[in-house]
Amino acid sequence: MNDMLQGWVDDPAKVEEIMNDLPFPVFQDVWQPIKGTGKNKKTLLYDYIRKASGGKFPKRKQTVGDCVAQGAAYAVDAVKSVDIILNKEFEEWVAETATEDIYAGSRVQIGNGRLRGDGSIGAWAARYVNEYGAVPRGKYGNIDLTTYSGSKARSWGRKGVGVPKSLLPIVKKHPVLTVSKVTTYEEVRDLISNGYAVTIASSQGFSSRRDSEGFASPKGSWAHQMSILAVDDEYKRPGVLVQNSWGKWNGGPKRHDQPDGSFWVDAEEIEKRILKKGDSWAFSGYEGFKPRELNTRII
Amino acid sequence: MNNKLVLITVLVVGVVCYKNDTIATPQVVADDLKTSNVSQVFSNIQSKEDKLTIYKLFAGSAEYLKNCKSLQATQQFDPILGRVQSSYAWDREKYPEFTDAVSEYLVSVGYNVPKPLTTDEQRKDFANIFQSLAEATKNE
Numbered sequence: 537m538n539d540m541l542q543g544w545v546d547d548p549a550k551v552e553e554i555m556n557d558l559p560f561p562v563f564q565d566v567w568q569p570i571k572g573t574g575k576n577k578k579t580l581l582y583d584y585i586r587k588a589s590g591g592k593f594p595k596r597k598q599t600v601g602d603c604v605a606q607g608a609a610y611a612v613d614a615v616k617s618v619d620i621i622l623n624k625e626f627e628e629w630v631a632e633t634a635t636e637d638i639y640a641g642s643r644v645q646i647g648n649g650r651l652r653g654d655g656s657i658g659a660w661a662a663r664y665v666n667e668y669g670a671v672p673r674g675k676y677g678n679i680d681l682t683t684y685s686g687s688k689a690r691s692w693g694r695k696g697v698g699v700p701k702s703l704l705p706i707v708k709k710h711p712v713l714t715v716s717k718v719t720t721y722e723e724v725r726d727l728i729s730n731g732y733a734v735t736i737a738s739s740q741g742f743s744s745r746r747d748s749e750g751f752a753s754p755k756g757s758w759a760h761q762m763s764i765l766a767v768d769d770e771y772k773r774p775g776v777l778v779q780n781s782w783g784k785w786n787g788g789p790k791r792h793d794q795p796d797g798s799f800w801v802d803a804e805e806i807e808k809r810i811l812k813k814g815d816s817w818a819f820s821g822y823e824g825f826k827p828r829e830l831n832t833r834i835i
Numbered sequence: 836m837n838n839k840l841v842l843i844t845v846l847v848v849g850v851v852c853y854k855n856d857t858i859a860t861p862q863v864v865a866d867d868l869k870t871s872n873v874s875q876v877f878s879n880i881q882s883k884e885d886k887l888t889i890y891k892l893f894a895g896s897a898e899y900l901k902n903c904k905s906l907q908a909t910q911q912f913d914p915i916l917g918r919v920q921s922s923y924a925w926d927r928e929k930y931p932e933f934t935d936a937v938s939e940y941l942v943s944v945g946y947n948v949p950k951p952l953t954t955d956e957q958r959k960d961f962a963n964i965f966q967s968l969a970e971a972t973k974n975e
Contacts (some may be wrong), residue, residue, distance in 0.1 A: 580965050624951075830909065834941070
């Protein structure tokens, strides 16, 4: 796979910097109340996204090395949908989460322009959506985020540029309320089954061919961030569903009507090969959008 | 699709009720002054067929909303109504003055402000808006 379509930067020291600023940097610290609640359960966050979006599941296909924002945006989509469908918060979907601002915000507003070339760090994106926020695709004054633009993400992500100042006050109204680092399958299992979303980053690649049970085996090396949009701990082969941002890049059998571009990963593989790398993050609670006024010209 | 089918079924029932009622004395909605302008403008519409469709849409909506528990918020209903109107080949704003009158009524009862539909009371209140419109356009 083209390196351009990856973009995660492995930098444990910078992750540590971010963790020093977070109220609950490690999910393990607050895990106790929900520990074990996801055991033998199946939770499909992508179904919540489908329901909340009226069937418009985001089909992300990155064109530059902004995978960190793509993975984080899927997690925001999931949290937003859980708020609407599961928690019945009086909010509306509006549109899939924009990625350009998350990418630029992570690199510039949080990372202070210290990275050269494409790419970002999972912790920076988590910090950005928590300290600033995330917005759905749409027009915000003269800023048009209606359609994904890799070049805009790259341009905004340059040192000294960042998220436009006029957009930041809008973004700040819509933060992800908590972000915490996760490091084990059991944490992820319990989090997902309680409506959290998880975005993951590592250097681990996977096969583009799913096996007969929808799983992809570890293969190759990707410096890449993605998102976990389901967990199935009741199946004979426990695992998580990983959603990639390369469009319809893989093939093979599916389970539970999983979205295109996704694949199941065995529990022990996700923990050993990805979560233990230390840059995977759980998101929960999104300050969403209250429904706008209704059209009264209905007849 | 299920929502649409249920609403269409209710609309068909509405037609039968409407036809049975056409021989009755015209009903004046004296108990709801807010809809009086709707009734008045409705009476200016010449096409009996269109009048029947309008009544069907309002009566069917009221009946559907009384029984439907799948909607979580009021803003979810308009797309359903829109699809049913399309299936009836009904164009919104066909009678602009009537659209104005209905719109004024809807604003006066707070329809324009999105509300949750999570309790029976909320569902009943929302259904009553359309019930009033149905009564205002019945047997004119």
